[in-house]
Amino acid sequence: MNISYNWLKDLIDIDLTAEEAAVQLTRVGLAVDGIHPHGDDFVIDIDLTSNRPDCLSHLGVGRELRVITGKPLTAETQRHGEELEIPYPTVLSPDFVKIENPELCYRFTARIIRGVEIGPSPEWMVRRLEALSERSINNVADITNYVMLELGQPMHAFDLDKLAENRIVVRAARPGETIKTLDEIERKVEPSMLMICDAEKPVAVGGVMGGLDSSITEQTKNVLLEVAYFDRASVRSTSRKLNLVTEASYRFERGVDINNLQNASDRAANLICDLAGGELGEFVDVYPRPTESKTVESPDISKAVKRLTGLEVSAKESLRILNDLGISEDDESPASGSNSKIFVSPSWRHDIAIEEDLVEEVARHAGYENVANELPPAYHAGEYQHTEETERKIRRTLADQGFDEAMGYSFIDKKHDDVYELVPGLLDHRAENKYVELSDSVIEGAVRMRPTLLPGLVESARVNFNQQNKDLRLFEVGRVFASHLSEDNLPTERELLSLLITGKEIFEERALPGRELDFYDAKGAVESALESAGITSAEFEAAEVKHLRPGQSANISINGHPIGTVGRLNEEIAANYKFRQPVYVAEIDLQTVLAEPRSPVPYAALPRFPSIVRDVSFTVRRDITFGMVRDTIKAQSVELCRGVEFVDVYEGKGIAANERSLTIRLEYRSDTGTLVDDDVEQVHARLLKAVEENLHIKQRF
């Protein structure tokens, strides 16, 4: 809201400079964003909170200054109708102004002014309007604007002679009706919208904008001045539906002063007579829905201020602040002397309903800067969320392994639906709508609440490839969503951990990358993350996974529960993104992992005797895995055999095309003495034979 400093000084005799006034207004909650010189005036730009429409005028800001300075408001704004009133005979008023929808229009006043001469406004008014960035139109239109800026009450002037039958009907729009508004746009209106009509058709959109055909022109001789109060929600809804926000709608939807209509009308009518030479005619005030003043009970305002803010403000000073704000004591209020009072909220304030609201009024004028700085007394120890420690470990572990933490939008495009295999148990496949969908989005197409973090990570890979950064490790910890309801009858939310790697191993501050990353780097990262979560027994099993390349994909489970997948992104997805290098991804259900019991950490006595190791290579078809060989050996339960480790796998020269050479290391040790080769020979041979026979493979050397 722009406020003219000079205009303010017309309303209240303050001896503050514009700067000083700005500081004081900001202090009490009317945040001044800037002061701009304009000729001999200053324009004060105030950023108002939505609860203070009463300050959308010079009068409103003047009231705040009255509390700040203790100076009275000048007669200019106190003036009431005086001799102006020429009431229209009430019995006839329904013929002249008729409100068909009193639930949308609480009060409507109309003033006739005859014999006006439309022309330019006087210089002083043009200057004031211009200072506040209002364009001067003609004297009558300018006056309606001027009074709105002064008193906060929007109003509209019609050319009386253009109103069919010279009368007004306030009613809801009829189906199919249209109106060309002042901005020269032909608008379709609907029955939920309130129209100001003449005997035949809409002539204004109530509280929003007047119609073009009935507006003031140079030919206008007789004026009908409308000053009314409309239902706030109705104006808001109409303004939204028409996508039309005006200074009038802005004020009406926040609430104007229903008791100030006549005053504002008189002020404008007076100015019109003064500046456009008209003569006052009839005045009618139709008020089908009288509003009662709201009262607020306050057992002890001074005590309440102390209780909520710690400020010591005397009852006397509290009362002064409230009274200067226009919040008066009700006649019903207990006799003075008692602290308990009933206050009446002024009709321009729509935000005063309870004692706490009064506390804010007193406290902001007493000054928030006078509130002390104190810490509340301690009462118990703080705590992190129970998963936080583990999540921090996981994040740190992955970062230490070269992963950057990514963060993606929770809404993604629907085109990713059914492209990715989701973590086990997230979706209810029987449900008709498995996914959560937004009604609309501000990012084109992004209406799907993501059921997987992977599309975001894959998209991030593309972003980085475009910047020629091709060696990537990214992870994200984030929530995914599914539509089936959880216990609290809301859609399912679950926290996942996903990661993506591609390109080569890279080193700090060294330009030359190392080897190509592969499946085992992705798997290793998953294992590290799980180990950080205290899970050392994850199982990986070859599996077909929708978004992964067959033969390079695995299901991950812990304690027999599937928790996710790891593998190479399949060719179809890679081709969609025009990826020319392999990309490996993994996604696990972190929430389930964090709920799993941690693997025990038993202590084993240190070996007292040295062990003997034997490396052995087998020639195997690709369907025979290290895991099978290891499990076969373990299944023999040979006490001396303490471990089976992977050494190497080799393909190529000397090995058949459909086979590879798998080298493993067996460790033998006894707890009762040092083993010699002969002790090992026999068990080793037995184990090898078991492997060869069970898996139908051959030892190479």
Added chain:
Amino acid sequence: MSDETTQVEAAGDEFERDLASLGEVQLVDADPSKAEELLRILGELKVRHTGKKSAIAAAKKLIGKVAAEKRADFGQLVQTVENKIVSTIAETEAKLKDLVSKAKTESERLDVTIPGRRPRTGHLHPITIVRQRIEDIFVSMGYSIEDDREIETDYYNFDALNIPEGHPARESQDTFYTTEGFALRSQTSTVQIRAMERRGVPIRILAPGRVFRRDTPDMTHTPMFHQLEGLCVDKGITMAHLKGTVTEWLQRLFDKDTRTRFRPSYFPFTEPSAEFDFSCFVCHGSGKLDGERCRPCKGTGWIELGGSGMVHPNVLRACNIDPTVYSGFAFGFGLERMAALVYEIDDIRHMFENDMRFLQQFK
């Protein structure tokens, strides 16, 4: 001159000749590449001139046979010649060894300015870094960290927060809805309600989390961002505790000279309400940095951070807490804004693009 004497002197001369044949050895700056070879030759010389079969060894055997009156002189001579040979060899050997060692050192000299060998370290997201730092501060101040649902009912997102149907904040079209009519929470205040329902009072919680508003992305807005909200409800809590708490954690996050400023404002879920600013951590409130206008505070010395206030009695009542017995404060602010301030990030859309050139800046 006796034969014996001549013999000894000849041995000395022969050593001199042999030594001279090494040539460059005499030079201090002998070629280190030849030093190893010279050392070998010197070894041979040592054997030839001081070994069991050397002329000196033979001369020593003669000492006893020389006439008694000459024996002392002869012995002296033999000793002198031997000493000279031995010390010359030792000196030369030392010189050569030094050369060899220097040459070895030289050939193995490293460039210590080449970067150390270490795999690239990854980076946590700036939002995570800032969130963890602030969580640490509040946990140490006795707060429990809470989070809850991101998809909410209108009740938790609005009604319980004193934003009834018809309230402008509710109809501002800021809120995302699912096709089934659930709201994406538009503020983390929802967590206040759920936590008060679950934990009752007294309560001190800090709720960081994602929130959603229908803002088109630009340099200072994203339709999804993170908020951090604090809540303290107990008997006797006042706005002074709000100011004290906000000042304390900002002082711990920035420095102990940080000051705060509270300005009256409006939020449906607090009464009285206040926005809070803190003195700029770059210019310490002066608004100037090296004579120039300070960037983070735009020259004002103050940085606007968030909203706060005393919990509205309707909010307490919604959680079955008697507002005549208990009072509380709440405050909240945006983590993206905080991260943007701390790291001077000019465009917060980068936060969700995952460009590694952005991510790797946060250590």
